[in-house]
Each structure stands twice: as structure tokens, then as C-alpha cells.
Amino acid sequence: MYSVNYHRASSVADAAKQLKNGDAKLLSGGMTLIPAMKTRLAAPSDLVDVSRLKELQGVKVSGKTVTIGAATTHYDVSTDEKLKKACPALAHLASLIGDPAVRYKGTIGGSIANNDPAADYPAALLALGATIVTNKREIAAEKFFKGLFETALKEGEIITAVTFTAPAKAAYQKFRNPASRYAIVGVFVTKGKDGVRAAVTGAGEDGVFRSKEIEAALAKNFDASALDALKVSAKGLMGDLHASADYRANLIAVMAKRAVAAANA
């Protein structure tokens, strides 16, 4: 690790101010940034730590509206009783992230700001039609996730929360990379008042995406059997040491089916 100036922000406003220092980076759980710094792949001049800000913590459920503070840890999301009632699929997804150490430190805001193409949350937020709230504006998930490790966030912009309307049904199924335990393929399906949505993580060359073919098949019949004839094309899917594009295409269909079955269970 190169030397770095550490600031513990006292508020979101303070964090925004501190972010103007040199090549400053926002630090939340640090689950990606710190290892990258240790291996010298990242070298920010300053770190602005927002992980302890009370205003960024916690899950709120009001009717069907769910709001999760950006610095809420995966553990807190996975165990929140209100969320488990309103949208159990998201709590379940959080329980599948990394290992216990990661879940105690990693945060939802950090995960989506990083937008790792194999991360779990982007699929959920896309399928839930969530809104990402920042210190400057509100961004629809659809517009937020832009390719590998890229988001709509502008310089100095800080995610403060994500919010969404709990769907009638939802579930997430992922097939893990045997080494890293990230998703080789993860599929999040929802059925709500705006219809059916299915988002896929881990597989797309451009990161998380909605699968029109799955959504179309499920729109008519939200049942796993509706996907029996589904053939997912390998076009635009990643291929690497662990999984070919063909294998990922197969897993998208399998995980989608299992997610629908789980959502209906």
C-alpha cells in the first residue's frame, strides 16, 4: 500500500468536501478498495471514510416502500426483520455475499458504487426497479449501472440510500465461482405491479443486464415451467477460466428457473 491520508467524515456534507482533496476516494466497507490498495493496484491520495455515518445506516420500511442506507452492511441487510417481511429475496441475497467477515464490513452503497460485474446487489436493484439516492439527485437503477465497474455517479457524488417498492414476489439464485465465490451467474426475478423483471449478474460482458427473453416468457406465465423451452444466447456473455460463455448462457436459464420456483414457493 502506498501512503494515504485518512479522513473520517462527520457528515455526508463533510465527506463531499473532503472528497475534493487530491485524488480522494470514498471508503465504505473497503472490501474491494483496500485489497486493491494493498496490492498497489489502486493508489488514492486520500480516503474519506463514510462507513460510520449514522445518516447512512439502516433499513426503513414504510408500507411497501423500502429504503436502505448506503452504509448498511450486508449482515444488517440480511438480518433485518422488517426487510425479511417486505422483501425476503433481498435479505437472502445479502446473506449469500462473500463470507461472514465480508458481510460484517461490506456495504450496499460500496457494492453498487463499485459495480463489479459479478456482484450480487446490481441484479437485485435492477430487477426491483430501485432508485439510487445520492447527495445530489435520484437515479433509476436502469440508468445507474453502466458497464463493467462503471456507474452514472459523477465526481464527488455520494450514494446515500437505495429505495424501492417491494414486489409481490421475488427471488435470487446464484451459481458461485468456485474460487472467489462471486456469482458466475446470478439471476434476480421480481413480479410486481409493473410486471415481471429479471436481471442477470456475473455473465454480461457489459455487466449486469435485464434479460428480455426471460421477462417475456414469464410475463405470460410466472412459473418455472414457462422457461422450459428457454434458450439463452451466449452472445454478449463473458467467457473466462472458470466458465465459457456457453456455460454461462446455460446457467442463466437454470438460475432463472430456480429463482422463479423460489419466488413462487
Place this chain on the structure above:
Amino acid sequence: MGIEGVGARVARKEDKRFITGGGRYVDDMVVPGMKHAVFVRSPHAHAQIKKIDVKKAQAMPGVVGVLTGKELKADGIGNLICGWMIHSKDGTPMKMGAWSPLAVDKVRYVGDAVVIVVADTKGQARDAAEAVEITYKELKAVVDATKAIQPGAPQIHGEAENNLIFDWELGDAKATDAAIKSAAHVTRMKIVNNRLVPNAMEPRAALGHYDKAEDHYTCWTTSQNPHLARLVMSAFYNVAPENKLRVIAPDVGGGFGSKIYIYPEEIVCLWASKKTGVPVKWVADRTESFLSDAHGRDHVSTVEMAFDKDNRITGLKVDTIANLGAYMSLFSSCVPTYLYATLLSGQYDIPAIHANVRTVYTNTAPVDAYRGAGRPEATYVLERMMETAARELGVSPAELRRRNFITSFPHQTPVIMNYDAGDYNTSLDAAMKAADYAGFTKRRADAAKQGKLRGIGMSCYIEACGLAPSAAVGSLGAGVGLWESAEVRVNAVGTIEVLTGSHSHGQGHETTFAQLVTQRFGVPIDSVSIVHGDTDKVQMGMGTYGSRSGAVGMSAIAKALDKVEAKAKKIAAHLLEADEGDIVIENGEVKVAGTDKSLPWLQVALASYTAHNLPAGMEPGLKETAFYDPSNFTFPAGCYICEVEIDPETGLTEIVQFVAADDFGNIINPMIVEGQVHGGIAQGVGQALLEGAYYDGNGQLLTASYMDYTMPRAADLPSFKISTSNTPCPGNPLGIKGCGEAGAIGSPPAVINAITDALGVVDIAMPASPATVWAAIRATKH
């Protein structure tokens, strides 16, 4: 058996310090004035070094020294060597290319050390390492051994034409060819044994300290054999003469073979300490370990197995290409030869065997012994062949094996080994019973109803352990003898220190070795200390590998105990005015048999040191030394059965049952033996299902972190069903065979036999990852 003696499940004495953070590893060592080293390593798999400019680096904050291979050579530091001479079948010696501890003209793999940077802090050393400017001219690289021996492949060492190190054979080619020609059936396969990275929990580390006042060097290093390190560094690398070099291997966090060898870093740290005038410490980070620890396996074999009309094996022909990486590591040459081809008879009576082995340089990390070392590769070849043959012949895999088992001992195989004892039917029966083999058909049908593919596979392994009779290995090319030494020091108050040349890096010697002493004298186990890992304390030893610490190391202790016992009895007989032959030692007392006359053990010990009343002519003291050189290898053997269930939609394999029935001879501590079996199976399952080291075509290691290299996790494994049978080893005084490697040797073929059984395919590549299994299922449908 007492509660602390031989055969007792004594809790490990060393674990308290390990699990409370009290272990002391090389990285915990602090010497006044110590500085930190970082190695600048080659980013290229194959390149000429055109220029090294260290000026900028030298001027960086905190930098004490930036040293290159040219300076190292100028100081007369020697090249690394391979310590086992193999001759090709044409009689020429192996073609060993030079391995300079710091590369001088050329780099040959990604991770090759080029420059050492020493600075006040590790961070400063890293900063300065980035400022070292090296100009390379990149050359074409080759990573696949089968391609490296093709004409026109990049030439890695001038000494080895077409990268061929040696072309060696063992066995009778003519008789084997004749057996194949006249066979009723021949099974043929190409068998690949995947490359692995050892991944000891503690990365390698070295601390070199040159004391100018004493003109003396100390090296703390993560070694499985500190004495061998001292010997090699003195005799071949010209670091320091033995009497001026102390090597200490303190607590070491796992080795699995990878810490046998003497690597460039410890040599360079010692030399750099003298050069810079400060103690120099280097600790590998994890990616450095992936890049530069000696890797394991990486064989490609073409195999033919001949059977007569009664399904008896009549011949076995094996042609193997072994990838040794960019340089010949210390024992790299013996692994694919004398630790491999000599085991190709397995548990079977095979009249004719011929093995041909070509070893090859490639632009990859050096390859050397890794848990099992050659024996897993031999077992994999043989047990995959047996399974395939059984399927081709339409007979049950168990019956085919049974028909060919060796049943009378001693048994001379056609490939050097003389098996002293064994009972293979007993292991097979025990494993089949534990696995409910007969119930498998129903379990398979039940699984099919759930949409799952179930398969069962077995593996009957044998290994040669207790390395090894010195004269025998010497005649085969070894540069060292493989005896072991021990010294038993009874202190004046009766407590006992045992100094051993074996080295414990996870095996639990501090407990098992002490159990041996407790058994002998009936003293409490807490009054026995095991001292190891320091060349200033233990005179000489050959270290720990090849499951040798029990069979060889403890045999040396037993010999020394014999001498101590004899002397103690003489003293007691004198003091008790009894006949020496009537003295017995038990429960901490020295007694005259059949009387109530006795002395506490401590009184005999004290008497030996006060020397007020010793038998006439007896030297004072109660301390004895012994060297034990085994008369033969030992031959642990057993049967493993693996049952898998595969999800055909995802290709995910679940091991639903794993049975191990081993014959390790006599056992000192069953709990520790079970731990060794568990760990070994985890590593074997790791090889079969999860682990694989992959280089791309340019020689970049794609699996250089745990993001891409899959280590086995607890959740990948079922609860094992393990048992042991016991035919004592006749070759050593304790009847021990060894248990350290069996799990890693026996399990990969059992797993792959089960998967191929489930899928109905002939072969599948290791690691049989979900993607690989899914692709195989898809191929069967097309």
C-alpha cells in the same frame, strides 16, 4: 497403552500456542537493526535482461541496498542445484541449466528473482523496487511440456536441447511390448495430472543475519529440513562454511513439500546481510507464493495395460512427459522417476512394466515434490486404468482389482520396489462395507428420481514411504542419505529432551514423539520436550517429507531410547544391588522384577549426574545419540471409495460419501493420524475437483490469487468415513509405515472414477469443475 503412551489419542501439546497466537514463525523473528527486503521479479516468462539501472532506487528514502545478480556472482555465490542425478537411457547425465539466485542474463518464468531491494521498512523497499529499471528483450515463451519438446519451440536453457532434461526409462521394454502384443485385451488411455500450487498457510520467508564480530551467519527460514538447507548452502552455494552457518526453522505453517527445497530468497538474504551490514528479512506475499513456490504434478502420460483372457494384468507400458518448469528444483528429478515409476505396480502382481519418462523445461515456476510426490501421479495412472479396464472388460472394478492383488510377501515388483507386507483384500473389504457398496444401485436409482447423476469410484493405492535406505537411494542418484538422527537427553531430575532431525510443520511431532518416550519410561508427557529445527541444537538430520518422520525419525529416537534404557538399567542394578536383567522400567519407576525394590526414575537420572556411585568404569550422564538408516521403504496402502452426486443442469459435483480404509502399520496417536488422513483427502479432492494452476500462452499465471485458484473449503467435503487396519511394518523397530501423504495419493482417482461413472464417460480433466462437468454432459448429448 497408557493414557499418554503409544496408541493414545493425546491432544496435541503444540496446539495451545498455535491457537492462541503464540506460535513463532520466521515473520515473528526480530533482530536488532533488521531491515526488510523486496524482490524485483520478472514480469515476463522468457526474456533477455538488457540493462538493470538501480540508481533511482538506491536514492529512495530508507534504502539500504539494491543488489543484482552480477554482484552476487562476483562474490562467488553459486547456482542452485538439483540434488538427484538422473541419467538418460543413452547414458548421458541430465541436462541441468544454470539457476542463478538472482537472474543475470535471462529470465525464464514470471516471478524469476532479478534484484533484491533492502530498506528500513517493507513499504520503502516496495517503493524502491518499483523504481528499479530493468530493460528486457522479450522472447517467445512455452508453458506446455508437450509443446516445449517439439522442434522449433523456444529454447530455455542452452544446456538442454529442445528443452529435454532427460529421457529415462525403467523396466523391461521388450517383455512389456510382448505382453501387449499377445494380450487378450489392451486398455489404452491418455492421462493428464494437473499442475497444482502447494498453498501452505504460511508463505515462505527468510531472515539472514551476518554477524561481523563472530564472522557467523544465521538464517531463519521456512524449511522442512534446516540441516539440509545448511548443507546445500555451504557445499554448493558458497554462502558460508557449515561451522559458520546456523539455520533455524522455527514454527513453520505447513509445507506439503514446497518447503523442502532451498530457494533463491534465503541465499540472497544471507548474502545481502553481509553485503549491506544489516540483518535482512523477506516474507513472501500470497501472489509471490503462487508465482515462486515450487508447483506440483503436471504430467501427461500415454498408457497401455494388457490383460490375459482371465483378466489378469500381463503388462503395463507408461510414457510420461513431466513438466519441470524453468529450473531444476532441488529434488525435481527424482519425483517423476524414482518416486513415480517405481510405484507403477500398485497393489497388483504385474509381470512386465516399462516406464519411459521425459522431463522438460518450460517457462513456468519450477515443479518439485508436492504431498505424495510422484506417488499420486503413479496411483492416478494405475487406478484410472484399472477402472477403465473394468468397464471395458465388463467386470466389477472391485473384482478386477481383487483378481490382480499381490497376496504373498515379500513381493518383488519389476520396478525396483520390494513390498515387505500388506493385506489389500482387507482394506478393500473394509472400504466396500463402510461404503455400503452393495446398496449403491438403489442409491443411484433414488438419485435419478431427483434428477441427479450418482456415481461411485474406488482407488486402491500403495505408496513407498519412510524415505529411505541411504545406500539404495545413493545407488539411484541421490546426493544425500536419508537416515535420521536423534539424541535423548535425560536431565538430572529426570525430565527428558529429545533432539530430532525431523521437522514439525503441522504434523504434531511434539506430541507423538513425546508419547514414544512416555511409553518407554512411564514419565508424564509434560516432562518430555521435543527439540527440533535448529542446526545449533540438533547435530544433523534429514528433515520431514515423504511420510518419513514416524518410520525413520521415531525409529532413530527408539534406538537412542534403547541406549538410555540400557544405561539406566545398569545404574539401577548397581544401586539396587540386583541383576541388570531383572530391572524393569515402568510408570516412572525403575524396579527389580518380582520384588518390592524400586527407585524413582528421577533418582536414577540424578545418580547418573552426581556420579557418586556409578558402576565401575561408567561415564557419568544419561544422554545417548542414535542414527537410524532404514533397511527398506515402508509401504502404506489402502482403499478409498468416493460417491458423487452431480447436478446435470449446472455440472456441480457433490461428494456425498467418502470412505478411506488405510493400512499404516502401527499407530502412535490415532487422532493425529485421522487429522493427516482428513487433510490429505481434502487436498486430493482439491486436485480432483477444484485446484488447477493455469498459465496463458505468454506464460502469465492466470491463477495467482484465491480469486482464481480454488482451495478446498470445509463445505466442499462430506464427513469422512475412515478406518485403519494394521499389518505392522517389519522393516523398522516401531512397525510404522507412515500416513502423511496417503489421503492426497489415494483420493484423486477415486473421485474421478466416481464422476466418470456418474456421467458414463471414459475420462474427464482434473479439476472436474462444474463448467468442465457440464461440458462433458453436453458432449454426451451431442
